[in-house]
Amino acid sequence: MRQELARLGNGAHALATQILGSREDADDAVQDAYATVLAQPDAYDSARGAFKPWFLRIVRNRCIDLVRRRQPSGVDIDLIRHPGAAPDERLEMAERDRGLQAALAALDPGKRQILLLRDFLDLSYVEIAAVLDIVPGTVMSRLHRARLALKQQLEHPHE
Numbered sequence: 001m002r003q004e005l006a007r008l009g010n011g012a013h014a015l016a017t018q019i020l021g022s023r024e025d026a027d028d029a030v031q032d033a034y035a036t037v038l039a040q041p042d043a044y045d046s047a048r049g050a051f052k053p054w055f056l057r058i059v060r061n062r063c064i065d066l067v068r069r070r071q072p073s074g075v076d077i078d079l080i081r082h083p084g085a086a087p088d089e090r091l092e093m094a095e096r097d098r099g100l101q102a103a104l105a106a107l108d109p110g111k112r113q114i115l116l117l118r119d120f121l122d123l124s125y126v127e128i129a130a131v132l133d134i135v136p137g138t139v140m141s142r143l144h145r146a147r148l149a150l151k152q153q154l155e156h157p158h159e
Helices: 002-020 023-039 051-069 087-106 109-120 125-132 136-155
Strands: none
Touching: 002 023, 002 051, 002 109, 023 051, 051 125, 087 109, 087 136, 109 125, 109 136, 125 136
């Protein structure tokens, strides 16, 4: 279980950062989720689904608890890295990334969450449904709407 948790660390932190808008708050939420899982190792039941969506759901619930207690301070997404690129390529990619981050930040939290779970963490529709506690058909429609909204933000960032 500890190895699985270690593999999920970056994805869990990215999800928490997206929800909370703060790396420090995300650190707290993920740490709390780790502590919860390690304190109750028998809580996971493999018959009910895969470990990854189960754990990400715990992280998401911890984040929601924190959001309910305090207002998030903005979105701090740092998901894309470009090592080894030439300086002009890094500049171009950094500008593109800032545009993507701004477009994601302009979306409502539900749309950002579903995009992050599918397109950045590569969860299946069934896994996303488990994390968000919705049916897979709803995942498909929400993901479609989120992608359309992101496209709109990318094409017309100041509208």
